[in-house]
Amino acid sequence: EEPGRLARFQERIDAEERIEPNDWMPAAYRRTLIRQISQHAHSEIVGMLPEGNWITRAPSLRRKAALLAKVQDEGGHGLYLYAAAETLGVTREELVDQLLSGAAKYSSIFNYPTLTWADIGAIGWLVDGAAIMNQIPLCRTSYGPYARAMIRICKEESFHQRQGYEIMLTLCRGTPEQKAMAQDALNRWWWPALMMFGPPDSESQHTAQSMRWKIKRFTNDELRQKFVDATVPQGLYLGLTFPDPDLRFDPETGHWRFGAIDWEEFRRVLAGHGPCNRERLEARRRAHAEGAWVREAALANAAKRRQRTAY
Numbered sequence: 001e002e003p004g005r006l007a008r009f010q011e012r013i014d015a016e017e018r019i020e021p022n023d024w025m026p027a028a029y030r031r032t033l034i035r036q037i038s039q040h041a042h043s044e045i046v047g048m049l050p051e052g053n054w055i056t057r058a059p060s061l062r063r064k065a066a067l068l069a070k071v072q073d074e075g076g077h078g079l080y081l082y083a084a085a086e087t088l089g090v091t092r093e094e095l096v097d098q099l100l101s102g103a104a105k106y107s108s109i110f111n112y113p114t115l116t117w118a119d120i121g122a123i124g125w126l127v128d129g130a131a132i133m134n135q136i137p138l139c140r141t142s143y144g145p146y147a148r149a150m151i152r153i154c155k156e157e158s159f160h161q162r163q164g165y166e167i168m169l170t171l172c173r174g175t176p177e178q179k180a181m182a183q184d185a186l187n188r189w190w191w192p193a194l195m196m197f198g199p200p201d202s203e204s205q206h207t208a209q210s211m212r213w214k215i216k217r218f219t220n221d222e223l224r225q226k227f228v229d230a231t232v233p234q235g236l237y238l239g240l241t242f243p244d245p246d247l248r249f250d251p252e253t254g255h256w257r258f259g260a261i262d263w264e265e266f267r268r269v270l271a272g273h274g275p276c277n278r279e280r281l282e283a284r285r286r287a288h289a290e291g292a293w294v295r296e297a298a299l300a301n302a303a304k305r306r307q308r309t310a311y
């Protein structure tokens with residue numbers, strides 16, 4: 001029975017059918033999705049922290065309103081992604097516990113500090129730009145609830161990316177000090193943004209199987225290259241330089257070739273030793289503890305409503 005089921009499952013995937021929550025699926029497919037979707041959800045939630053740091057210091061009311069909306073969107077993305085993961089039979093509480101205990105991963109990028117206002121521009125331009133490159137193909141991922149969640153998320157990410165690029169453009173057209181601030185932010189965020197796509201294909205444990213299951217539609221290196229090709233001309237338009245002496249356009253392939261990524265740094269950040277890992281988890285734990293009364297009140301309210309409708 002099992003080999004036949006597996007073969008039929010793969011046929012459905014190959015025929016581009018969406019897999020839905022009540023359909024039969026291999027246990028490893030379910031595990032991979034719970035892992036990827038929950039890591040993605042945690043990234044959105046932890047990703048609110050570096051930018052949250054600048055909400056009270058945004059330079060104008062317009063910038064503040066846009067940043068506030070962006071950070072709220074990220075909270076929303078985290079919530080739809082947790083809901084998509086829950087359709088696979090895991091509870092929100094289990095997922096949150098995995099994040100708070102340090103057992104679950106979230107994107108390496110959110111372990112870097114936001115030192116100046118230009119970092120808000122660089123995050124929108126580069127981090128949201130990388131997120132879009134990775135997430136547009138996920139709108140066609142084989143698991144229905146994840147694919148549908150990604151459609152709305154990508155529309156919002158596109159607004160986030162433009163908001164960031166516009167901050168960079170304004171700084172680059174401003175005073176020499178403002179332009180230097182934009183350059184410094186690019187210098188610090190460029191390499192970590194390239195690491196967001198994950199380890200090189202030769203070292204990626206999950207890519208081959210996730211491509212067969214059409215959970216992933218492109219490999220880590222393919223998406224990284226697409227991102228570099230799309231982003232370098234945007235940086236040149238800003239009049240900025242990239243912190244990579246090996247970056248050059250290859251007219252034969254039409255791609256921008258880039259230098260070696262420091263994978264040692266990536267491994268350190270994943271192991272919990274990035275500049276802000278400890279601070280990020282502490283902030284999440286504190287928020288969870290301080291929000292306990294809201295969860296209790298919501299449960300008490302739900303219980304009362306149930307009682308009322310029971311009469």
Ligand code: FAQ
Pocket residue numbers: 035036039040041043044047048074105106107108109123127128131134195196197198199203204205206207210216220270
């Ligand atoms: N950071 O075999 P692979 C956002 C882990 S965007 C930390 O290649 P896979 C929006 C990986 O999990 C950011 N860990 O794995 C926003 C695995 O560990 P495991 C979130 C990483 O899954 C913008 C191991 O390394 N986006 O939040 C990273 O096939 C601005 C081996 O790697 C998503 O999550 C990393 N960078 O490919 C919010 C997108 N890379 O589980 C606020 C969905 C790899 O075995 C502000 N996810 N690892 O212990 C994906 O597309 C994939 O999961 C990849 C990794 C491509 C991230």
